[in-house]
Amino acid sequence: MKVAKEFGLEVIKIDSAWGTPLNPEEFKKVLEEDKQKEIKAVIFTHSETSTGVINDLETISSYIQQHGTALSIVDCVTSIGACNVPVDEWQLDIVASGSQKGYMIPPGLSFIAMSQKAWESAERSNLPKFYLNLKSYRKSLLNNSNPYTPAVNLVFALDEALKMMREEGLDKIFQRHEKHKLAMSNAVKTLNLKLFADERYLSPSITAIKTEEIDAEGFRKSIKNNFDILLAGGQDHLKGKIFRVGHLGYVNDRDIITVISAISKTLLDLGKITAQEAGEAIVVASRYLDEG
Numbered sequence: 577m578k579v580a581k582e583f584g585l586e587v588i589k590i591d592s593a594w595g596t597p598l599n600p601e602e603f604k605k606v607l608e609e610d611k612q613k614e615i616k617a618v619i620f621t622h623s624e625t626s627t628g629v630i631n632d633l634e635t636i637s638s639y640i641q642q643h644g645t646a647l648s649i650v651d652c653v654t655s656i657g658a659c660n661v662p663v664d665e666w667q668l669d670i671v672a673s674g675s676q677k678g679y680m681i682p683p684g685l686s687f688i689a690m691s692q693k694a695w696e697s698a699e700r701s702n703l704p705k706f707y708l709n710l711k712s713y714r715k716s717l718l719n720n721s722n723p724y725t726p727a728v729n730l731v732f733a734l735d736e737a738l739k740m741m742r743e744e745g746l747d748k749i750f751q752r753h754e755k756h757k758l759a760m761s762n763a764v765k766t767l768n769l770k771l772f773a774d775e776r777y778l779s780p781s782i783t784a785i786k787t788e789e790i791d792a793e794g795f796r797k798s799i800k801n802n803f804d805i806l807l808a809g810g811q812d813h814l815k816g817k818i819f820r821v822g823h824l825g826y827v828n829d830r831d832i833i834t835v836i837s838a839i840s841k842t843l844l845d846l847g848k849i850t851a852q853e854a855g856e857a858i859v860v861a862s863r864y865l866d867e868g
């Protein structure tokens with residue numbers, strides 16, 4: 577929204593409460609009301625990393641398609657590489673991701689997929705741009721080149737990451753993220769903690785957990801100091817109220833069991849759970865991990 581405004585664009589905001597998914601029907605309503613076809617694009621995020629929510633990309637995209645002229649521009653940074661994002665089947669116009677998430681390599685590369693319709697818009701676009709003018713990247717790409725020097729070192733890293741992904745296979749990668757999501761979310765429930773996100777829309781990449789009367793920042797610090805595991809905190813008004821466990825990319829069953837054990841031990845020390853519950857969390861997680 578800030579970026580769009582910076583470019584002098586007029587923005588209509590469609591919101592949802594933190595932890596709940598975007599309501600596709602709200603998109604439908606706004607798009608249907610736009611009889612003059614003035615809406616140029618709908619920009620939103622598929623997997624919302626700050627809250628652990630995954631949005632119904634397929635349905636929202638179908639409403640954008642019905643509008644006819646608006647493009648979908650989707651941040652798939654923490655969904656690509658974690659779950660299926662069939663760009664063509666869902667008729668997504670612009671999909672963007674970055675090297676530091678599902679691709680498991682350092683930050684510095686970004687990836688973009690664009691529909692024919694999006695390229696036609698790019699041809700017409702008169703918004704100011706230079707370094708990130710996609711037309712120049714496309715032109716160079718056709719000559720197997722780049723308009724500027726790219727982060728070559730990261731391209732080598734990407735080559736290796738893609739080999740690993742190919743070896744594991746996309747279906748297996750998606751299954752692994754799904755089982756880690758289920759293991760994590762169900763284990764924390766046995767630890768008397770509540771999920772922050774709507775359980776029907778849990779992101780495959782990250783689980784956000786409410787700590788209620790426990791200070792989440794202190795909890796995170798304790799886990800960092802005792803186990804050298806870095807949990808993410810809450811952003812903005814959620815700081816101190818939630819912590820987040822990332823399970824995107826280079827993560828295996830051992831990592832999941834370890835983080836659940838660390839959380840259990842810390843809660844046990846705080847007197848928040850019984851030994852029985854601490855043990856149960858591992859049993860519950862194992863049940864989901866065995867399914868993969």
Ligand SMILES: *Cc1c(COP(=O)(O)O)cnc(C)c1O
Nearest residue numbers: 621623624625651653654674677
């Ligand atoms: C990490 C992330 C980004 C990229 O963040 P930068 O730090 O700006 O590169 C964008 N969207 C989502 C949903 C993310 O998780």
